Amino acid sequence: MSYLVRRLWQFVPTLAGVILLVFFLFNWVGGDPAYMLAGKIASPEAIENIRRQIGVDQPYWVQLWIFVKQVATADFGASWSTNERVSQIFATRLGPSLTVLIPLLLASTLLSLAVAMLVAYYRGSLTDRAAMIGCTVGQSISILVYILVFQYVLGYQLAWFPVQGWGSTLGENLTRYAVLPIVVGVVVSLAPDIRLYRTFFLDEIGQDYVRTARAKGLGEGRVLWLHVLRNAAIPVATNVLIQLPGLLAGAFLIERFFSIPGIGREVILAVERSDFPVIKAVTVYVAIATMVMNLTADLLYRALDPRVQLK
């Protein structure tokens, strides 16, 4: 409990730092946004007007205070380009993102766990080496190529899936539009996940309890499935949790190519349009989500593995 309080207390300086960093970037490095908003040909009065509206005519500390208030009240105002409320953007874009991400995470985790266990079982053999080199090569190809090729071959040429698009009901999305993005996501995350999970398995296989289990006369399969898997699953579970916030914003390439109206696509659009309120909000929210998930992962680790002492 005291651990929890202390960790939550540590959020404060980090969050303050994130706010300062975002503020520094957008209000100081970014220059005067009024010129951008007013358009190409603007009268000085119009620029002055916009400056007053978004508060950049104030001294920096007042602007900072405005930003802190925005974060505290979760009200980042309206998007500069579409005038949609930023909170509204988030509420409507989160669903599609999660529709793709949750099945994607489940499928890729289970699949990589299975392959990693298999590879760890044949550790040191030719199969293992070939799989590892295959992973290195697979990882070296840009995610862009995977998306382009899968979309072209499976979507366009073979027409197994719609090339892009998004439906209005969850069932339609899951069975029709989200399938190809999920497949691509799984294929992309397979190589790095297998490498990582393989090391988790190998760490566990070297432990004393595995030798004991073998000495008892248990078969290698039973040792792996029953003893090693349970222990190796602990770092896997926490790893998946930690990945989640990054994926929310990081899936932007997939969302962009398949026209999925999610958070990631919104980030790209915002960057393209210099839509600062949206980018600021995404950055701050995702940073908070990352901190919360990291804490959750630590607590989960503690719950799953009582040997771990949280300090």
Next chain:
Amino acid sequence: MSLWLLAWQRFLRDRVGIASAIVVVVFIAIAAASAAGWVARDWGKEVGVSYAPPRFVKPNPAEQKAGLAGPSDVSRNDYGIRDPLAPELAEIRAGLAGASPTEKRATSLAFGADKWGRDVLQKAVKGTETSLVVGLASAALAAFLGTLFGAFAGYRGGWVDDFFNWLYSVFTAIPYLLLVLAIAAVLGQKGVSTVILILGLTGWTGIFRLVRAEYLKHKVREYVLAADSIGASDARRMFAHILPNVSHVVLVQLSLHVVLFIKSEVILSFLGFGVGIDTVSWGSMLAEAPSELILGMWWQITAATIAMALAVTAFSLFTDSVRDALDPRLE
């Protein structure tokens, strides 16, 4: 024997390491030759017809005809309406033809041409230069910052350590690519040096954490205490005594970050926030791929993918071998 000599001997025994090192050297040589202007200097020249196929592809007669027929040859049905601009247009066309009368364009190139008839092979070579320069320079910047911050934080401790740890937690709270995109949005300007700065200034966190841990470990070792007792200054102890002993960590991380930054640059350039339009990179080559694939022009994406996959795989395997050679405990 020194650590480096031992590592070198171990490295020589690693066949995968040697092979990948050769590929890495070849890539760096290509990039250097391209930077010096020996090869691919004329990558921007429109030497072939639009979408000229690679030489090793059997020409498809229908495609060939479509590719060769310029837009001016298309016979149009104007439904009996006389084009009021026809005389002027004819004049302009004649003028254009006169301006470049004899520029003969190849109908096929070694690895095909892009939409404007530029040689894909030359673009790939030039893209190698861009990507490697960005990867190496930003990794060097990140390694420099990470080592400097890590050295101070680990060696000094106290409030310096607290400050850098705070900075670290702030930078790692924001997912890497999101941070990079946010900075790209703010800067709003393209170019190789901008990309290097963005990637280098955001990518130091991993190196910082490792170097800090190494300095924490080393600063209480006897050789550092001995240096202290003979009156070596703090700076001398940090950078002349400890740094050589942790430099292998930095080297491995440097190589690892080259790969990471090359991949990031490709994504940034693809999205249009990376290098400018007067530069070519693997990312900007891939950006042209979607519209080409629809037309069945697969050579540009293939060239960029092969170049990138070869370079990145070689760099990754090379990094693994260097790490194994420097730190045999990990085997």
